[in-house]
Amino acid sequence: MWYDLDLSEMESTGTPFAAGRKKEGPRILLLGARGLLGKECEEVLGSWGNLWSLSKDELDITLFDKVEKTLVEFSPHFVVNCAAYTDVDGCEREVEKAFLVNGKAVGNLAMHASKVGARLVHISTDYVFDGEKPLPSGYNEDDPPCPKNIYGKSKLEGERLVLQVDANHLIVRTAWLYGRRGKSFPKAILKKLLEGQTVRVVCDQFGSPTWSKSVAFQIKALMEAGAKGIVHVTSMGYCSWYEFARTIAELLGLRGDIRPCESWAYPRP
Template sequence: MNILVTGVNGQLGHDVVKLLDSKEHIVTGVDRKEMDITNEEAVKGKIREVKPDVIVHCAAYTNVDGAENDEEAAYQVNALGTKYLAQAAKEIGAKMLFVSTDYVFEGNASEPYEVDHPTNPIGAYGRTKLAGENFLKEILDRFYIVRTAWVFGKNGKNFVKTMLRLGKERGEVGVVADQVGSPTYTMDLAKFIIELIQTEKYGTYHATNSGVCSWYEFAVEIFKQAGLSVKVNPLTTEQYPTPAKRPKYSVLSKAELEKQGFTPLPDWKEALHAYLKEIEEI
């Protein structure tokens, strides 16, 4: 297949391209310099030039608190960028995969969110990603939406890297203990995405590593696996205020993924171990 991947310099886009390069595909990875997705003409021009069979759209405005302060900037990237890509895909007959987020849900559930659960984002980031989902559904018939959460990968900033840095600097950290979800290693997510785009199994999927934890439990496990002696103090959301509200419960059900015959992603603790080896922390 001829595949174009946006956001090649981000955590997920980097790993998707890395894995695709090792397979028998023609791969074009683009970042903002090569194709500004907020520029409709630039998107049209690049897609006409590359003529991909499939667009894997990993580029995103992911600064959750930044989005709260400048929703228009986030909307340009997450919503309009997705719209322009979908329109360009339609013009050349390509299919498209869009990476979305657990933040499309409000986070008040007590059991994992199914793919068809009503969306109700509580912040700007979630609203702009949901707008991107809706543009994709309106424009294309052949699309995949993959919602994920708590992403960590080699190429970019993430919670694991932040904890390792703070743990080494301070020896004591405070971490929110009342927000629950599932961490996701970009290598595992990239493998699923590559498997998915080679099928005609269109629709919405939830893909995170298996298992559930709080940010506090995640931090404790990071230090344990990295062999660092760090005191972790559990905090409430109220004790750690941020510009954007976070969902308290953002566990995503993998029922659709399994129903369609895909292998669930490994347990998050296994994924963390593989990641720490990749970044040479263990």
């Protein structure tokens, strides 16, 4: 089942590791370091080891030769991949790009990580499932994947290639992330409420809203424990997107017009 996070044991890690500073601990290469989860991993992992964090602009994982050169030069113990094409609707429009970024490039990364003796920690998603499992049961690691859209299919292809290369690599599936940095559902809801918009939110999709910082802490714990294979990581409990939106408004003391709608009726871009 999805790993339930205990936030009581988590402490602040201070400032991220500064480039060029020598310290004890493993060498860690972090990719996709400017995203929602990547920035949190930068802070948490930077307190533990010698961290080299790279954004997409600094290392595009679809540039296979550059990926190989970077891994050979840094010779990391761990490669943490937060880089992905996460625009679900965009993946439907750009299928080839989705499978390149989320699939083939991930397999290439796994191959070169193995060549330099590094363990890959690859971030994946609940979208590898169809969401049809009856509540309150959640998906566990042994449930067969059955993605419904291109995003989920491309992420599943990345998982397959990672474990095909080396079963000692680690895949962390998470879901419904929100945090201080990057785009997230709470920020989108807040923006619409402050603008006085009527907010329509689907009420028939359920998941576990998960604080990105807590996932970063759990990734570190899994790395320290030598975990491999597939692990599910989310916060406890579940709600619908509509319930999530209502809770956000209530916690912020905002009044707004938040209306439930079913998935089939939700306006698509």
